[in-house]
Structures are given as C-alpha cells and as structure tokens.
Amino acid sequence: MHVAVCCVDDSISITVSLFQPLTGYGVAKVLESGHPDYKKGDLVWGFTKWEEHSLVPSSQILFKIEHTDVPLSYYIGILGIPGMTAYAGFFEVGLPKKGDRVFVSAASGAVGQLVGQFAKFTGCYVVGSAGSKDKVDLLKNKLGFDDAFNYKEEPDLNAALKRYFPEGIDIYFENVGGKTLDAVLLNMRVHGRIVVCGMVSQYNLAQPDGVTNLANLIFKRIRIQGFGVADYYQLYPKFLEYVVPKIKEGKIVYVEDIVEGLEKAPPALIGLFSGRNVGKQVIVLARE
C-alpha cells in the first residue's frame, strides 16, 4: 500500500505510506553521512519523505543495498516492505503447509502478487481476486495463480468462493476487508488462518461495512491476525536468502507500475484506492 517515489541519482528517494501521506519508503543514494554505518555513495532503502533531497535522522532505519544486480526499484517492492510484508505475513502469520488452499484478495498488488507466488513455491493451491480483466489475466497467465476472478463481476462473493474452493479455504490473505471478509468467513476450513495485511476497501468509508459472520471463528476455530512488517525486520536477511536467488533464476515475477516525476505521485496515490494501477506503484524521481 505504498506509492514509491524512487530517486537514485544524487538524492534521497521517497515513498508515500498510507497513513502518513507525506512520508514513506524509497530508494536513495547517500550524499553525506555523519553515521559510521553509512558512507557517501552507499545505496540505501528505507523510510524517507516526498522530496528530492532528504536529511535522515540516525534513529530511522535505512537498509543498505547489497545486491545491485537487480532493478533498484525492487527495494521498494519485492525486496523492500511489500516483499517483507508478503513473506512475514504468509509464512510467519499464515503458517502454510503443502496442500493448503490459499485465497488472496487484491492479488495483483504489490504484496498479493508475491503471496500467490510464495504459496505456489510452498505447494499450495492459490486463487486470487482482483478488480479488472487485465489483472485477472496477469494472475493466471504471468503470476502462476491456479485461478483468479474479477470480484466486480461476482454479485455473490460467497457463491464465487464456493466455486473456487469447494472444500474451503485454509489461508486467506486479507488486503481488502468488508464484504469480502464476510464472504470468506463463510468458506473457511477448520483451523483456518486469516492474515490481515490491509483492508483497503474500508479506509475511506465514513461507516465501514459491518462484518456479520464472525461466529464462524468459533464454529471453525479460526485465527484472524493483524500484523505489521516492522515486527519482522529481523527476518530480512533470511528473506533475502529466500527471494534473491529466485529473482536471479527468473523463478519469480514482479510487476511494477512505474511513472516518472514527483508531480505524478498524488494521482498515483489516489489511483490505488480506485484500483487504477496494476502491480506495485512506483514513481521515479531520477535515474542514475
């Protein structure tokens, strides 16, 4: 859920986070440093601002970029917060097993597209939902999902889920909330896990949708768990070990939606909430 403003020539790069719309994650090059861990010329990624040059206080985490043989924009995507979010959420919170049936909403987004691929690496059956034919095609034909559907064409989400998961869902990777969650609750299997990464359909509603099927938590002994990636930063080296070889071997696909120029950031941010973008939204400020 970030609009990334990526600048890797001679400036600190910046991102937009959902709840602090003038800050976020970005990729940048160090121009000057008073901190012993960083020196001029280092490439870093971390929490920055919407600006071309930033002064980053030492208390803020900046991760140094070691692998430069991948696109640098990946550090605000597959190798940054979205990647770590997918990894921590799916593996640490979802506790997947081979054969599990996995449903991912907002499945073509920055996080969802990785969850689906991680699920396939784990031997799961995975179905994604998205909001356009293009996204559904992407999920099925490029990202390796077993199946996918356009939720806008499903007047009865419960019936759609029953069609794709006749035996029920073991893991739901939740990105949207509201009516989708309510339909999923009717289709979970015993001991199912709902990994709550986002509820993007709900944030801008004056009155969020009421979720009515929570009694299924008891009937099916379900766990719903919200998480934040910052609780899992210590896993970053393990995550890189898992994902970097897969990128280099071409076993994993990462779809970005790149626009150029800081002035494109506001409409790109707004586009996230109307489903306009496909894949991780990246804004490039400058290139090396």
Next chain:
Amino acid sequence: MHVAVCCVDDSISITVSLFQPLTGYGVAKVLESGHPDYKKGDLVWGFTKWEEHSLVPSSQILFKIEHTDVPLSYYIGILGIPGMTAYAGFFEVGLPKKGDRVFVSAASGAVGQLVGQFAKFTGCYVVGSAGSKDKVDLLKNKLGFDDAFNYKEEPDLNAALKRYFPEGIDIYFENVGGKTLDAVLLNMRVHGRIVVCGMVSQYNLAQPDGVTNLANLIFKRIRIQGFGVADYYQLYPKFLEYVVPKIKEGKIVYVEDIVEGLEKAPPALIGLFSGRNVGKQVIVLARE
C-alpha cells in the same frame, strides 16, 4: 454454554449443548460396561443425552472421575468442559503475562467466572461485564475481579471500556460478540489477543450485528482466535493439577445455579439466552 442435567445415582447423566440441544455433558455412574476401561460403579463425565439412563457408544469420550472429594456437579462445571474451556482459552490461546489487562464478557457465567480468577492468579488486572446488579456484585465481591460493570446500564460501551481500561486491553475473553466486540476493538492495545469462546448475543439473531472496527486488527496487530475445547483435551491432567488444589484450599470459587428435575431443563436452557441464570446452570436429575 451448557445446561447440565446431572444424575449420579444409578443412571447416566446428561447435559444440553448449545448446538445439539438434546445432547450435552453430564455426570453419571456406570451401570454396566462392555468396555475394559469402565466398570460398574465408576463415576464418569462426558457427552451424554437428555435422559435418565443412557447407552454410551465406545467411540464417545467419557472421562473417569478420580477426585470424589469435591461436589460431583463440578465435573460439568469447573472440572469439566467449562473449566477446561476457561483454562485452554485463557492460557493456551490468550497467552497471558503478569500485568496484562484482561476484559471478560459474560463474566459471571460458567466459563467467565473462572477466566477472571485464572487472570488474578496470573497477576493480571481483570474487569468483567455482566447483565445485572447481582452479577456485578458477585464479580466484585465474591469472584475477585478488580472491577465489573453492568453493560445494560452503559449506553456507550466504548466510553465504559475507556473508563475501566484507560491504557487499553491486552486480552479480551469474548463470550458475547456483536456490539461488545466492536467497542472492544477500539480499546485493544498493540499485540492484543481476543480469545473467542462464544458469541451468545448473536446466535439467535436473524441478522447478526455488523462489526465495523476490524481495521484495528492491523493498526494494533491484534490476534482474534476462535477455539474449541476438544482441541485441548490432552491438557486435562495438567488442568486438574492446576485447579484441584486451588479448590481444596478454597482459593477458587465456583458459582452454580442448580435446579432439580429434568422438566426444568427446557426453561433453564431458554434462561441462558435471556441472562436469567447466575453462574453455571446445572440440572440435577437424581442424587446419590
């Protein structure tokens, strides 16, 4: 959530479970047995029927009663399913730590009253809600809760919870669902746990209340987990070790609401849903 029909003279005893209203848990004496583990005269508790004499198939679990120096009705209460439910839910699902702030709804019920006492043994701060002045007095004056309130006298549950938990709730032991859950979600602390034992306010509604504050699961990284006690039966010996000494030393209180005669079972069951009973509802069929 059981109405117990307890008969310990010469018959199998019986209980009413919520979802199978003609079966449930009871205490009984074995009259005849074709199973090597049970012999005539053994006292047992387990899943039986609404009847004075029962034939129990070998596939059904019956626990043998070893400690007979406590009231036998305790085996459908503190030493039976409600006790194991409180123990497994609070300790295994809630993962309490000393100093945690614990909220229990339906706190004077068969399970809630034990959760509150287990919380105090663990060094937690615990507040309960119930639906009458008598129940609130019981919680504060007999069951050792730090505080308690009558939810029927609180038009704004969110404000009530803020009053009792100015720093928020670490563990919510959920027995009621609906509007209470919605208010609790606004008052959870980061990494809080919601242990879903029951949602009794919701079962008989044609349209359950919509829960609208689930986005707090993300903001506060909360875990909500439904559970069933049958997943924890292997802990029964450990549970007895924990609770039997406390009963014998008078450190724990267990409140029962006992009526006599099978004909009282239907109104007692109905009373559970209107909050008429105080404590564990027990129906005695016969006494030794």
